[in-house]
Amino acid sequence: MKYDAVVVGAGPIGGCAAGIISKKGFKVLILEEHSDIGRPVQCAGLVTPRVFEYVDTKKTVLNSVQGANIYSPEGHRLRIDGKKTKAVVIDRAGFDKKIVMDAVDSGSEILLGSKVIDVKRKNDIKIKFLKHGNVNEVKCSLLIGADGVSSVVAKRFNFPPPEEVISGFESEMVNIDIDKKFIEIFVGKRAAPGFFSWVIPSDETCRVGLCSTDKPFYYFRRMFKNIVSKEILKNAKPISYIAGAVPFGVADKTYDDNVMIAGDAASQVKPTSGGGIFTGLVSAKHCGNAAVKALEKNDFSSKTLSEYQKLWYNEIGDELKNGMRMRKIFKKLSDSDFEKIFSILDDEEILDLISKHGDIDYPSNLAKILVKKPKMLKLIGPLVKALF
Template identity: 35%
Template sequence: MRCDVAVVGGGPVGCFTAANMSRSVHKVVLEEHERVGVPEQCAGLIAPRVVEMGKANAAIINRIDGAVIHFPSGREMRLKGEETKAYVVDRRRFDESCLDQALANGAECLTGHRFLHLRRTATGMVLRLEDGKEMTARLAIGADGYRSRLGQEAGLSPPREYVRGIQVDLERSMEDQQAVDVWLGREIAPGFFAWRIPCGDRTRVGLCVADGTPSAYLKRLIKLAGHENDKRVRLYSGIVPIGMVRSTVADNVMIVGDAAGQVKPISGGGLYPGLTAAGMAGKVASDALEADDLSTNYLRRYEKAWKAELGKGLDRGYRVRKAFLRMDDDALDLAGRLMDTEEARGVLSKGDIDHPTAIARDLLGAAPGLMRFAPQLLASMFSR
């Protein structure tokens, strides 16, 4: 099979990339699974803007406007926003909505086709699939996740580090359907955090860890959160990349989404940065094909564009994460006490899950004692 562009990975980022290419471009989305949206590997909590990008109102399960933060000592801090901060979505339906956009823009989707190997020719790239078939494309785009096979084949570096996640859907309806719970602490989720998300007649409980066995920590969390007797409906896990990759382009190759490390380091969320970058990738791909220039130099227009839009926020988030990793449970408890004032809670309640560091200046003004945890980091954030 021949095409202009082969997009490896049929998740929302791969589909959104195809949806944002010129309709005249012959584009094919390769998905190794038999169905787009399977398996699910996401907590399903996204900002309203991401629902709009995915045109996925039908995927909404719940609206979230509050949170309860649980600190290691047992202290709780309650936050309540004045507007919807996030939606809980059915990820399968969200992914299918992104696929619908790609199909409406003329893309083909081939399910059940796993990419194995990339070979360069004089006219482009040859993609060898698991069933022995080959596909020839002028441009190959890797949207194939944190361990991007296409990125590896093209010689591109992987993300800096990873955290491992696990979550379970329970047959339990939470009384408060508009608030999520977040747990912090090295005994709960070392190197990251744990969560509980109300999903209508079900409740989603999960966590990510930088070290240790996720399932062992999940068992402990379920007991702590009072869900020992709740029926488990579904258990799923995944790996989240942390840190932008060094380069996201090569001759005739681009990578996007988790493959490029386009993930928020503080929360592990990848849909907003991934979809944002995917829109840019689609446009640059179309322009490059029209110009008949698929060189690394031309494709760097994509890299420059997404880093200009997302790079500063992702870099700040990465440095905040590094500061977080240096905090033991006592430090987390102290930070919780410093932030548990009416003024600081007000600042936190105005936060944006896609731009978490945007409130740093106001938060420091409301709780100046936080400066002790990372003075150089905070000073550098304010100077830019």
């Protein structure tokens, strides 16, 4: 069987790209290794309402948040109040399902329980996948790898691996009494080395978890003993657990003859927050549009598909690059550096600036304002110099 395009992965990014292509009348197949879309969930589900400009998923919102309480290693709390909805918490499985079902409604075919095991290019693309223990084959003119952090497509076509991959662990929990309009964030070596831990209020539950550069499960358990977070979690009861990985880096090349990669497969994830849904959807839009153009021209050359790279990079490339710079500085900070930074930030004028300019999709706008503050420059200036 030959398709115009095959999309590997029925996540939000694959679903969004597939929908754009099948809406234009092209024959699209989505291959998904799991038998249920959106499961297992590997995400905290915190996004900005900007994602609804890309996918019709507003009904999956479970809660809206307007700010954050951020805790230093010693428990110094900064309260950031955006005073209006700054982010929403989504039913992540429902979110993925809606995007993929919209793609199917617009004509995409889908095969669930179909794990891609090999892809080869010889004039067109041949894809081998396992379904019910049998090896099947399909062909296509254009292959889109939206198969997540361990992308088979990226590996088979020798796209460079992510610069860094960190691991995460999270539990959906009940009996946590916090203000549902604020997320709780904890930083420092005892909370989550190299990243941060969180309590994100959903509707009836909270998502408690972290990503870290070291032993996430160990640090997850420590959240319940750590003096800073244990009070919030004292009555918490788990109802489910998830684990996952997050890739970071700015991919120089996300296209080749007959192939594009998008989303986590292309490390299109914000290095400051680990959020990949918004950045992935921006890229899915450009990937889908580039695929439509290539199919209309019947030209699947690397040169034609390079437009995809240009377009996504123009929109989010600088932000991802700045995010990588901020991440490098963040990883160098000691717990005592965090305490000093919290003292500098705990100032009415600065907290107002954070509330006004804080944006989890574009964190570098705020960072550029904050580093100009003389005290901050004095503290992190030497780190910046040492790194760049």
